[in-house]
Amino acid sequence: MSRLAGDAAVTYRGSVYPWHCDQVGHMNVMWYVGKFDEATWNLFLRAGITPGYLRSSQRGMAAVDQHIEYRRELHAGAVIAVRSEILDIEGRKIRFRHEMSNEETGELAAATTILGVHMDTQARKSCPFPPGIVEQARALCRAGAAGPAAAV
Numbered sequence: 001m002s003r004l005a006g007d008a009a010v011t012y013r014g015s016v017y018p019w020h021c022d023q024v025g026h027m028n029v030m031w032y033v034g035k036f037d038e039a040t041w042n043l044f045l046r047a048g049i050t051p052g053y054l055r056s057s058q059r060g061m062a063a064v065d066q067h068i069e070y071r072r073e074l075h076a077g078a079v080i081a082v083r084s085e086i087l088d089i090e091g092r093k094i095r096f097r098h099e100m101s102n103e104e105t106g107e108l109a110a111a112t113t114i115l116g117v118h119m120d121t122q123a124r125k126s127c128p129f130p131p132g133i134v135e136q137a138r139a140l141c142r143a144g145a146a147g148p149a150a151a152v
Contacts, residue, residue, distance in 0.1 A: 009140075011042035011098070012082035024074040027074040035113050036068075036098045039082040043096060047086060047137040049118075057130075058121045065115040068082050072102065072109045079103045092118045092126040 012035055012092060020031040044061065045102070074080065081103050087095045093115060100110045120127040129137075 006097075008083040008085055009043065009046060010081050010082040011039035011096065012036075012080075012100075013048075013058050014080055016076055016078040016080065018076040021076050024072045024130060025075060027028065027078075029068075029070075032070070032100065032110050032112075035080070035100065035112075036083060039084050039098050039115075040096070043084040043086065043098075043140075047089075047094075047140055048133045049137075054132075059127070060119040060121045062117050062119055062126075064117050065112050066112055067114075068112045070110050072107045074100075074102060074109050077092065078109075087113070087138050088141060089129065089134055094118070094137060095146075096130070099147075 014035060016027050016031070018028045022028040049061065079102070080100055082098050082100045082130075084096060084098045087097055094117075095113065095115050097111065097113045099108055102109050117126045117127065118129050
């Protein structure tokens, strides 16, 4: 069962197509990661980490740690949704979680927790988030989870 509340932000909706499946008929791991990546950009948009902000400020984001739990297999034809939450943000780091569910059955198919780092694309090194983004992201954090991000 999902850890995220039913009202958690839906950051991705889609389907599993036959070409997403491996030799044994299950969605291949590369597609889980790809769908989680698409959900990430929708979550970041809600936090103010928009494409426009990244371009105009010469900033970028890098995933530095990711843990994936595979719970239930997904097959061609499955309709899926990813619900996401920001766990914490501080300084240059943001930690967030995605949960992918089979919308027909309600079963949790996979979950991932990711640690991302805010980057200066010119200097090619990490840098702190601006205060406005930190405030906006903290407003999205679930209650009690706005503490410091894991050390990088």
